[in-house]
Amino acid sequence: MKFTLTHYRKAGRTHEEFMEWLVLVHLPKAIPIFQKHGITGYALFDTPATINDPFRQAIQQVNPTWEVADYDCFIEYTLPSVDTITNVMGDPEWIEAVSDQYDYVDVTKALLSVGTHTQYLAGGNVLSPPTIL
Template identity: 50%
Template sequence: MAELGEQKILKYTVTHHRKEGRTHEEFLNWIIRDHIPLALPVLKKHGCIEYSIFSTPADLNGALRASIEKVHPTWEYADYDCIIEYSFRGIESIGKVMADPEWHAALKDDDEWVDKSKALLSLGYSTPFLLTTGEVVNLQ
């Protein structure tokens, strides 16, 4: 498992769609320019050990769909704009972030940018098997 010493690292993800009328690029620029600078200090204060954005632009998904649909015609493709990924040492840190008034300030404009009716949350563990160094790990 993804571990720090003997402790498993929790991965918390939020899948986001942009509000209608906003482009993918505008949406990501808002997250990076306006949201992240306010969010990172709060996340660090409460023990977030990693934060990243997995961006899913429509042109990449369209190209993937076109090349794969003959092999897997029933597969669905991501229509969201991004997945925000957080890593924590414990679930209590997530609660502390969510309760922090500074976190609410970091979300002050999200009603203008995020279609919250389509958000998808997940919580679990990420287990690496191939590292960027080329090392194979976690096989027993």
């Protein structure tokens, strides 16, 4: 299973401040909790304006109807089951680990998704033929 989450930084915080908190303060507290609950993967997709703004301008030339997402990061978790999400969120250690998130994260804008992950291409090699699951 994959669980994804987008985050926007809190108003008044720079992207750099937000990412510094996420990587250097939050993650060291969070990773042991992830491991405790059987989460086997965590990936952080950083989307700074220095990359997104020029890309947004370029993509408008390709297809003006497309929108480039404006969130600050996209997080992807690999987990054993959907229940893992509620187990982590209910863990007292997790509640403590995210106690300072309101200083850095605009939690009202979080966008979550859950589903399966099938990788068809890696390292330029086809891993499995395309099929409908």
